[in-house]
Amino acid sequence: MTSVPAEHHYAQAARRHFEDAVYLHEDSRIQNADHHFGFAVECALKSLLLRHLGATMGPKKVGGKPSIKPWVRASDGKARDFGHLPAIWDDVALMLHGRSGSVLAGLLSGSAPFASWSVEDRYLDGTAVMAADVAARKAAADQVLRLHQQVLLTGVLQ
Numbered sequence: 001m002t003s004v005p006a007e008h009h010y011a012q013a014a015r016r017h018f019e020d021a022v023y024l025h026e027d028s029r030i031q032n033a034d035h036h037f038g039f040a041v042e043c044a045l046k047s048l049l050l051r052h053l054g055a056t057m058g059p060k061k062v063g064g065k066p067s068i069k070p071w072v073r074a075s076d077g078k079a080r081d082f083g084h085l086p087a088i089w090d091d092v093a094l095m096l097h098g099r100s101g102s103v104l105a106g107l108l109s110g111s112a113p114f115a116s117w118s119v120e121d122r123y124l125d126g127t128a129v130m131a132a133d134v135a136a137r138k139a140a141a142d143q144v145l146r147l148h149q150q151v152l153l154t155g156v157l158q
Contacts, residue, residue, distance in 0.1 A: 005050070006050055006070070007050035018036070025134065034121075038117045041085060041145075042088055048104070049070045050070055055070035055082060060079045084118075086112070086114045092104075102158065103158045104157065114137060114140070
């Protein structure tokens with residue numbers, strides 16, 4: 001049996017969460033739509049980290065267990081994990097900084113629609129979720145997912 005790489009799982013999860021978010025948004029269930037838009041972006045960014053930005057799911061120590069999060073070895077030798085939004089948005093923007101023609105870098109550096117998004121909000125009552133914030137996150141998620149799909153088709157991070 002062959003092992004399916006993590007970047008494939010993240011790519012599929014990104015699409016699935018995005019489709020669910022759109023469905024929920026169209027049904028005016030903005031609190032859950034908001035959360036799925038965030039999960040979709042997070043998964044797409046992790047897929048790109050693994051495919052094009054040198055991240056791995058491998059063990060951090062020789063003979064250790066595989067990681068549960070994508071990570072890279074920083075210049076100081078320490079492992080740098082990539083977790084949830086909003087931090088991963090900024091982390092990927094920094095990793096892309098200076099790459100010529102990076103459409104994704106422009107998108108990530110030019111806005112911060114997930115700055116107030118938190119994975120922990122899944123435990124809250126949803127009253128703090130504003131329709132305008134969800135609309136901005138939906139638009140950003142749509143852009144990230146379109147760029148992600150283009151990368152999957154062309155094999156080139158633009």
